[in-house]
Amino acid sequence: xxxxxxxxxxxxxxxxxxxxxxxxxxxxxxxxxxxxxxxxxxxxxxxxxxxxxxxxxxxxxxxxxxxxxxxxxxxxxxxxxxxxxxxxxxxxxxxxxxxxxxxxxxxxxxxxxxxxxxxxxxxxxxxxxxxxxxxxxxxxxxxxxxxxxxxxxxxxxxxxxxxxxxxxxxxxxxxxxxxxxxxxxxxxxxxxxxxxxxxxxxxxxxxxxxxxxxxxxxxxxxxxxxxxxxxxxxxxxxxxxxxxxxxxxxxxxxxxxxxxxxxxxxxxxxxxxxxxxxxxxxxxxxxxxxxxxxxxxxxxxxxxxxxxxxxxxxxxxxxxxxxxxxxxxxxxxxxxxxxxxxxxxxxxxxxxxxxxxxxxxxxxxxxxxxxxxxxxxxxxxxxxxxxxxxxxxxxxxxxxxxxxxxxxxx
Ligand code: NDP
Numbered sequence: 001x002x003x004x005x006x007x008x009x010x011x012x013x014x015x016x017x018x019x020x021x022x023x024x025x026x027x028x029x030x031x032x033x034x035x036x037x038x039x040x041x042x043x044x045x046x047x048x049x050x051x052x053x054x055x056x057x058x059x060x061x062x063x064x065x066x067x068x069x070x071x072x073x074x075x076x077x078x079x080x081x082x083x084x085x086x087x088x089x090x091x092x093x094x095x096x097x098x099x100x101x102x103x104x105x106x107x108x109x110x111x112x113x114x115x116x117x118x119x120x121x122x123x124x125x126x127x128x129x130x131x132x133x134x135x136x137x138x139x140x141x142x143x144x145x146x147x148x149x150x151x152x153x154x155x156x157x158x159x160x161x162x163x164x165x166x167x168x169x170x171x172x173x174x175x176x177x178x179x180x181x182x183x184x185x186x187x188x189x190x191x192x193x194x195x196x197x198x199x200x201x202x203x204x205x206x207x208x209x210x211x212x213x214x215x216x217x218x219x220x221x222x223x224x225x226x227x228x229x230x231x232x233x234x235x236x237x238x239x240x241x242x243x244x245x246x247x248x249x250x251x252x253x254x255x256x257x258x259x260x261x262x263x264x265x266x267x268x269x270x271x272x273x274x275x276x277x278x279x280x281x282x283x284x285x286x287x288x289x290x291x292x293x294x295x296x297x298x299x300x301x302x303x304x305x306x307x308x309x310x311x312x313x314x315x316x317x318x319x320x321x322x323x324x325x326x327x328x329x330x331x332x333x334x335x336x337x338x339x340x341x342x343x344x345x346x347x348x349x350x351x352x353x354x355x356x357x358x359x360x361x362x363x364x365x366x367x368x369x370x371x372x373x374x375x376x377x378x379x380x381x382x383x384x385x386x387x388x389x390x391x392x393x394x395x396x397x398x399x400x401x402x403x404x405x406x407x408x409x410x
Pocket of ligand 1: 018019020021022043044046068069070071091093094115147150151152190191192303351355
């Protein structure tokens with residue numbers, strides 16, 4: 001329940017947009033918290049997917065479903081006007097972020113997402129488009145919370161938590177993302193294949209002494225040890241949370257992001273790239289314009305279908321080095337999440353789970369007023385403590401490890 005400005009308990013209604021792998025987790029988690037999320041509405045492009053989730057969760061919890069093309073703000077506005085939510089949770093694709101933000105402004109409602117806006121025709125990851133909404137949200141007293149997934153999301157909150165409790169000043173940050181699981185498929189991505197492949201085929205980028213430095217795609221490698229998994233080849237990539245974290249923690253001298261990939265995955269990717277299947281440039285096929293990557297998405301396994309039989313776990317965390325009481329120190333904050341445990345709990349694999357749970361937590365903190373700031377807000381700008389508490393309570397427990405030294409060779 002949400003306390004309004006007269007101190008009266010009010011209903012907390014959310015509208016979730018998107019009915020894919022991540023949304024399935026968020027809906028199931030929200031549905032259990034009946035007092036926090038009193039009414040849930042669900043809208044997506046393919047309404048049958050919304051109906052299937054509604055049938056699974058119960059019509060008493062997901063009150064109504066809608067077909068919506070969220071590329072068009074006026075379609076989103078029509079849904080918002082029909083169900084009148086307190087918060088719109090955008091779990092569709094990054095392409096829809098701006099149209100959904102426009103609809104939220106027009107209808108005077110708060111906004112949350114898990115991935116920053118990308119134009120469909122350029123694989124470009126930056127916050128400029130969404131940060132440009134700052135004044136419009138602030139003027140209306142509305143809040144737009146950006147990137148409430150795991151990375152971005154939890155990794156930003158880990159950074160804020162470390163800054164608050166472990167350091168006087170942060171100097172270096174290395175986010176590491178390892179999926180040590182095995183889904184038994186020759187090649188599959190763990191979240192939307194189109195968005196995933198756009199992300200990993202771009203040039204690497206990291207922050208060093210006040211500027212962004214670029215590397216060839218997946219050309220910088222470190223063999224890192226991951227708790228409860230072992231040593232895995234980890235590749236430097238660009239990831240969107242680096243941009244907001246270095247903005248909000250200006251003492252950071254170097255910020256990097258690493259992700260693990262197995263040889264089989266990289267070989268498949270190399271072949272697919274080599275034959276042009278990862279291109280986003282549309283080609284003419286039998287008189288129809290199609291982007292090869294969109295076609296590839298259609299033939300790859302649906303990430304939501306990988307959960308059954310998925311073994312192993314993820315380990316995602318943040319190495320932070322800095323100064324406390326004049327002494328240099330390094331800590332690692334991380335979570336392990338087991339695919340089979342997620343499947344048993346909500347019928348999903350760990351990558352959907354580690355994104356869907358933080359989306360639920362961000363929504364809960366906004367609705368109960370714990371996280372409240374007018375404008376466009378990145379996760380690390382808010383008090384990390386209530387979020388960290390909820391991670392422990394809702395399936396993503398974290399650990400802090402004090403390290404003798406940094407695990408990176410350079
Ligand atoms: P899916 O492809 O499984 O789901 C996306 C959903 O959005 C689908 O239901 C799709 O509809 C719907 N959708 C797509 N286009 C539109 C549109 N124009 N209008 C309405 N609905 C639309 O993706 P995931 O669940 O794997 O990912 C969801 C989001 O989470 C993505 O933005 C992804 O980048 C982000 N993410 C964030 C992570 C983090 O840690 N921060 C990690 C993983 C993902 P349809 O069923 O018709 O295709």
